[in-house]
Amino acid sequence: MSESSNASRRERIREDLKHSLEDHLFTKIERRLDEADTISGYVVAIGNEWVVVATQTDGRVPNGFELLRIKYISSVFTRGPEDSISRRVLETRGDWPPPSLDVNLDDTRELLRQLGEQFALLSFHLERRWPDMTWVGSVCSVDDTFLGYHAIDPQAVWDKEVDTFKLRRLTRITAGDDYQDSLLLVAEPGPGRRETGES
Numbered sequence: 001m002s003e004s005s006n007a008s009r010r011e012r013i014r015e016d017l018k019h020s021l022e023d024h025l026f027t028k029i030e031r032r033l034d035e036a037d038t039i040s041g042y043v044v045a046i047g048n049e050w051v052v053v054a055t056q057t058d059g060r061v062p063n064g065f066e067l068l069r070i071k072y073i074s075s076v077f078t079r080g081p082e083d084s085i086s087r088r089v090l091e092t093r094g095d096w097p098p099p100s101l102d103v104n105l106d107d108t109r110e111l112l113r114q115l116g117e118q119f120a121l122l123s124f125h126l127e128r129r130w131p132d133m134t135w136v137g138s139v140c141s142v143d144d145t146f147l148g149y150h151a152i153d154p155q156a157v158w159d160k161e162v163d164t165f166k167l168r169r170l171t172r173i174t175a176g177d178d179y180q181d182s183l184l185l186v187a188e189p190g191p192g193r194r195e196t197g198e199s
Helices: 001-024 085-093 108-118 178-186
Strands: 026-032 037-046 050-056 062-069 072-079 122-125 137-142 144-150 156-167 172-175
Touching: 001 037, 001 072, 026 050, 026 172, 037 062, 062 178, 108 172, 122 144, 122 178, 137 156, 137 178
Parallel strands: none
Antiparallel strands: 026 037, 026 072, 037 050, 050 062, 062 172, 122 137, 122 172, 137 144, 144 156
């Protein structure tokens, strides 16, 4: 694909996301990563690098946020409010409009630092290499290259060691969902936070 075609695709994706945000449309987002999940919900914030989608369970209960790297998005599909049962259910329950996040979506290091302050757990997705795996843990350090975090396993047991991976490998971050809440409900107090690389 030519450079001009790539630029045109990126601009189209950004315009589609902006339209979804401004008109509060139920949205499905597909990404150009093999086996990557389609993400559905309401776009609530857009930056240069990341977009935030407020998600719901199958029963239309608010279920946290998915943060996606915009450069990996391939298609954005929207549904008008008159066709969206999700919006009707959320309005009836008093959960409309969906909540948003006040975070920096232009800089991955700052984004992770802020998310680590707001959420005790996050789920990290490195879908370019491992599309069917998720790492869950608490942020303990962030610099320009690496994220350090304390992992928690499916039995809600904390790893005593700090794991790391490169920021550029992140394709998606999940925050505030019911799976994380269930782990926190039964987990022991987590390890202490460390420095986040701020000067």
